[in-house]
Amino acid sequence: MNKIKVGIIGPGNIGTDLMYKVFRSKYLEMGMMAGIVESEGIKRAASLGVPVSTEGVEALAAQKDIRIAFDATSAAAHIKFNGPVLKEAGITSIDLTPAALGPYCVPSVNLKALALEPDINMVTCGGQATIPIVYAITRIAGGSYAEIVACISSKSAGPGTRANMDEFTETTAAAIESVGGADQGKAIIILNPAEPPLMMTNTIIVRVKDPTVGLEPIRASVEEIVAELKTYVPGYQLRVPPILEGNKLTVIVQVQGQGDYLPEYSGNLDIINSAAVAAAEQIAAGLPAQGGV
Amino acid sequence: MAKVILVDTTLRDGSHAISHSYLREQVEAIAIGLDQAGLPVLEVSHGDGLGGSSYTYGFSATSEFDLIAAAAAKVKNTRVAVLLLPGIGTIEDLKRAKAAGAGMVRVATHVTEADVSAQHIAAAKELGMTAVGFLMMTHMVSPQKIAEEAVKMESYGADYINLADSAGYLLPGGVTERVQAVRAAIKIPVGFHAHNNLALAMANSLAAVEAGAEYLDATIMGLGAGAGNTQLEVLAGVLLRQGIETGVDFYRLMDLARDVMEPIMRRPQIIDGGSMMLGYAGVYSSFLLHIYNAAEKYGLEARDILVELGRRGMVGGQEDMIIDVAYQMTGARGQKTE
Numbered sequence: 150m151n152k153i154k155v156g157i158i159g160p161g162n163i164g165t166d167l168m169y170k171v172f173r174s175k176y177l178e179m180g181m182m183a184g185i186v187e188s189e190g191i192k193r194a195a196s197l198g199v200p201v202s203t204e205g206v207e208a209l210a211a212q213k214d215i216r217i218a219f220d221a222t223s224a225a226a227h228i229k230f231n232g233p234v235l236k237e238a239g240i241t242s243i244d245l246t247p248a249a250l251g252p253y254c255v256p257s258v259n260l261k262a263l264a265l266e267p268d269i270n271m272v273t274c275g276g277q278a279t280i281p282i283v284y285a286i287t288r289i290a291g292g293s294y295a296e297i298v299a300c301i302s303s304k305s306a307g308p309g310t311r312a313n314m315d316e317f318t319e320t321t322a323a324a325i326e327s328v329g330g331a332d333q334g335k336a337i338i339i340l341n342p343a344e345p346p347l348m349m350t351n352t353i354i355v356r357v358k359d360p361t362v363g364l365e366p367i368r369a370s371v372e373e374i375v376a377e378l379k380t381y382v383p384g385y386q387l388r389v390p391p392i393l394e395g396n397k398l399t400v401i402v403q404v405q406g407q408g409d410y411l412p413e414y415s416g417n418l419d420i421i422n423s424a425a426v427a428a429a430e431q432i433a434a435g436l437p438a439q440g441g442v
Numbered sequence: 443m444a445k446v447i448l449v450d451t452t453l454r455d456g457s458h459a460i461s462h463s464y465l466r467e468q469v470e471a472i473a474i475g476l477d478q479a480g481l482p483v484l485e486v487s488h489g490d491g492l493g494g495s496s497y498t499y500g501f502s503a504t505s506e507f508d509l510i511a512a513a514a515a516k517v518k519n520t521r522v523a524v525l526l527l528p529g530i531g532t533i534e535d536l537k538r539a540k541a542a543g544a545g546m547v548r549v550a551t552h553v554t555e556a557d558v559s560a561q562h563i564a565a566a567k568e569l570g571m572t573a574v575g576f577l578m579m580t581h582m583v584s585p586q587k588i589a590e591e592a593v594k595m596e597s598y599g600a601d602y603i604n605l606a607d608s609a610g611y612l613l614p615g616g617v618t619e620r621v622q623a624v625r626a627a628i629k630i631p632v633g634f635h636a637h638n639n640l641a642l643a644m645a646n647s648l649a650a651v652e653a654g655a656e657y658l659d660a661t662i663m664g665l666g667a668g669a670g671n672t673q674l675e676v677l678a679g680v681l682l683r684q685g686i687e688t689g690v691d692f693y694r695l696m697d698l699a700r701d702v703m704e705p706i707m708r709r710p711q712i713i714d715g716g717s718m719m720l721g722y723a724g725v726y727s728s729f730l731l732h733i734y735n736a737a738e739k740y741g742l743e744a745r746d747i748l749v750e751l752g753r754r755g756m757v758g759g760q761e762d763m764i765i766d767v768a769y770q771m772t773g774a775r776g777q778k779t780e
Contacts, residue, residue, distance in 0.1 A: 296497050298762045303555060311557045314528040335496060338529040342554040343755030352762035354497040389769045392777070397497065401766050 153433035154180030156209040156240070158231055159221035160190025160201075162307065162411060163245060163418060167219050168194060169409035170426045176433050177426070180215040183208055206231045210238035216436055217241045217429050223309065224248040224316075232268055241432055242268040243425050247316045253324045256427045257281045257377045264435045269428060272328070274417035275299030275338060275351065276321045277424045278385075278404050282353045283329030285374040286391075286398055289366050291358030295331035297321065300339045302346035305415035314338060331355065349404040349416035350388065360396045367391050371400060381427040382420050383407065445687045447657045449633065450476050450674055452703070453486035453513065454525050456665035458728050460708050462488055462495065463503040466512045468706050472662070473513035475698035477520040479691045483546065485523040486513045489667065489728060490759065491550060492524055492531030492539055498762050499530075499728070507542045514543020521545050525576070528558045530759060533565045540569050548604060549595075550576035552757045553583055556591035563598040574633070575600035578758045581611040581724055585623030592624045592632075602631040602657060607646060608728075608758055610639025610668055610721040614649035621653035633657025636672045638664060639721025641713055643672040644680060651686060662695070662703045668727030669717035675699050719745045723752035732761050739777050740768040747771070 155177050157164045164182065171177050182194035185205045195201045202208035209218060218240050220231045227248035235242045244251065251268030254260055258281055263269050271277065279297040286292060299321075310317060318336045325334025341347050357367075368391045378385045384405030392399045404416030411418050453469055469486065476484050488494030488506050495502040502509075506524075514522045523546035524539045536547060547566045549559040559575060566573035575595025580588055592603045605620055612620070617634065624632050634650035636643035636659070647658050660677045664670035675695035681688050716730050725748050733751075737744040750767045751760075 298498055298759075300760060300763075308557075311555075311560075313561060314558050315532040315534075315561065318529065318532060319534075335493075337496070337498065337759065339757065339759045340529070340552065340555050340558065341755065341757050341760070342552065347755075350763070350766070352498065352765075356497075389766055392765075392769075399497075399765060401762070401769075 152176060152178040153216050153436060154178055154214045155429055156181040156183060156212065156215045156218040157221060158183045158206055158209060158218060160184040160188055160194060161221065163422065164219070164221040165190050165193060166410040166418060167221060167422050167425065168199065170422055174426060174430060176430045180212055181209050206234045210234050210240060215240055217243060217432055219243045219245060219425055219429070221245050236267050243428055244268060244270045245421060245425055247273070247313070247320055249320065253328050254428055255280045255284070255324070255328050256381070256424050256431065257374055258284045258328050260428055260431050264432055271421050271425050271428070272324045273317050273321045274301070274421040275317065275336060276324045277420045278349065278351045278402065278417070279353050280324055280329045281374045281378055282371060282400050282402065283325055283331055283355060285370040286355045286357065286367055287330035289370045290360065290362045290398070292329070292331035292355045293358055294333045294335070294356040295325050295329055296335040296337070296354045297325065298337045298339065298352040299417070300341055300347065300350050301417045302349070302414050303340045303342040304346050305349070305411070305417055306340050346412070346414040348414055351402050351404070353400045353402070355398045357396050357398050360393060364391060364393045367393065367398060381423045384413070384416060385420070444651070444685070445656070446651055446681060447482050448674070448677070448688050448690055449483045449485060449523070449657055449659045450481045450661065451485040451659050451671065452661040452665055452674070453484060453509065455489060455667055455671055456661045458489035458667035458731070459665045459670065459711065460706065461731060462500045464509055465504055466508060469509045469512045470516050471702045472698070473516040473520070475694070475702055477517040479694035479698060480689050481520050482689070483521045483523050484513065484517070485525060485548065486510050487524045490530055491527040492535035494530055507538050510539055510542040510544050523548060525550055526562055527551070527759060528562050533562060536562065536565060537569065540571060544571070546572040546574065548574040548576040550578050550606070553577045553580050553588055553591060556594040559595060560598045563595065563600055567599045572601050573599060574602055574604055576604045576606060578606045578608045579726065580605045580620055581607060581609055581616065585619045588620055589623045589627035593627050596628045596630055600630060602633055603628060604633040604635055604657065604659070606635040607637055608726050609724045610637030610643070610727055611724040612646055613642060614645050617646045617649040618653045621650050621655050625654045631656040633659065635659040637666065637721070637727045638669040638671065638713065639717045639727060644676065647672045647677060648680070648684070662699050663707065664711045665703065665707060666727070668720045668730050669713040670711040716744045716748065719748050723749050725752045726756065726758045728758070729761055729764060732764050736764045736768040740772050742768055742771055
């Protein structure tokens with residue numbers, strides 16, 4: 150099968166890690182790495198044989214064979230420039246910024262329903278790590294409330310996250326409701342500076358509506374979704390399997406990154422990038438062949 | 443005569459000790475008492491700050507916004523403050539607190555993560571509130587590193603910097619060098635927040651004042667996380683003896699402790715084994731009651747859980763890891779079965 154060409158806007162840490170994940174994909178290949186200034190990321194991509202441009206989204210949109218683009222810039226850039234230009238060019242946007250022009254996408258939960266959307270948003274790293282578990286619980290026992298605590302190492306929290314903590318908590322809480330299926334969502338994020346850096350850990354607690362279903366079907370549902378997550382994030386694992394106390398269901402997971410470009414402790418960045426690539430692969434599978442329209 | 447501004451946090455840090463169960467009438471009675479005793483500032487919020495009501499930190503029995511409004515309605519001169527930890531509370535929460543009557547916010551981060559407070563301090567200033575930069579777990583890093591983080595908070599617009607010994611770990615010498623280093627680095631005042639886990643809250647508060655701190659946190663009867671905080675009414679007396687002006691009425695505070703506070707307390711505010719180990723191992727004081735619950739459920743010694751949390755370098759807000767530690771320590775056995 151012919152690989153589908155994808156572009157990346159934003160050659161920073163996230164964009165560079167995405168590029169390495171695209172290299173590993175059976176279904177995708179790099180069409181362009183685009184930035185707006187000469188940078189280390191642009192140089193690295195060029196040295197690896199990837200077409201590059203410092204003319205930003207315009208240059209990428211002019212590449213007729215690029216079908217899907219990852220936006221790893223900022224919410225403001227996605228809303229003002231990248232989102233509209235890509236849409237105009239008929240290129241599907243996979244938005245890793247908090248812009249959320251399009252619907253939230255958590256691949257193991259709702260990707261199939263979003264395959265035709267022109268612009269999908271990848272929520273947050275904490276959302277990608279926890280919402281599948283919330284969903285696995287609520288689909289069996291319902292959920293009137295779900296709370297997550299995401300702990301990431303200080304070193305893997307970039308300046309964007311640090312400058313806008315509310316964006317993380319509010320976006321994640323909204324997606325816990327709309328994608329995870331809980332009536333009410335709450336998200337907490339903690340930065341831990343311990344050395345050596347800690348792996349990303351996430352606690353998920355759901356107030357289930359029907360505890361009479363018992364622990365077993367919930368456990369099976371959680372294990373099923375963990376197995377699916379492992380197909381694109383091999384380092385995803387249950388630290389504490391489901392515990393049911395009354396109507397309170399607790400799960401703790403850990404996310405170890407694949408160490409593509411970013412270190413293994415950056416499981417938070419690995420999971421959002423892996424989810425974005427998984428989404429791109431699924432979308433690519435549904436695209437008509439090159440020149441076939 | 444030297445002056446110190448006392449900040450009462452009975453209705454915030456004290457909330458940990460009664461598992462966030464404050465009722466409106468209790469808050470009203472305490473606020474009236476503090477106002478009459480001349481306290482310049484009282485802080486009221488969930489123990490973990492705005493938005494802390496949760497499974498992880500414990501649900502508030504009464505909405506904190508109702509409690510803020512209750513306190514604000516009863517005070518004549520005392521200013522009402524709230525605590526906000528970015529990552530838990532949000533600017534939306536801050537706006538609600540302001541609408542309920544709060545005029546001041548203390549924005550708290552782990553001692554190495556001051557930059558996550560920039561957004562919230564700026565928002566507070568835009569709302570016309572007094573903003574305080576609050577650095578937690580200051581025992582974990584050097585005085586120099588704390589000073590660097592304090593400088594960041596000053597640059598975001600903080601009106602003073604409060605240094606917290608959140609684990610009650612510091613000895614007086616450690617307090618002195620920290621307050622001195624921060625004072626030398628910034629132009630705004632410095633404050634100090636003690637925990638009594640090693641019976642040093644009072645000595646550390648005095649060390650802070652001696653090193654130039656202008657604000658001190660305290661609570662009635664010492665009510666607070668772990669072994670509690672500096673006991674307000676005692677501190678008022680000690681500062682009088684020391685010849686330091688606070689403007690508070692020592693006798694009224696004593697009466698408030700006896701008549702209002704004692705009946706609200708669920709357990710005596712003493713230094714038991716668990717709280718002592720918090721101070722010894724350097725663990726966040728708010729973990730204590732959660733650790734006791736987990737120890738009971740999993741059939742473990744509280745101090746074993748606590749030492750492991752310290753070894754892992756857990757910081758404020760990581761109460762969820764108590765269950766993780768208990769689970770990993772018991773392995774497949776899991777919770778104790780009756």
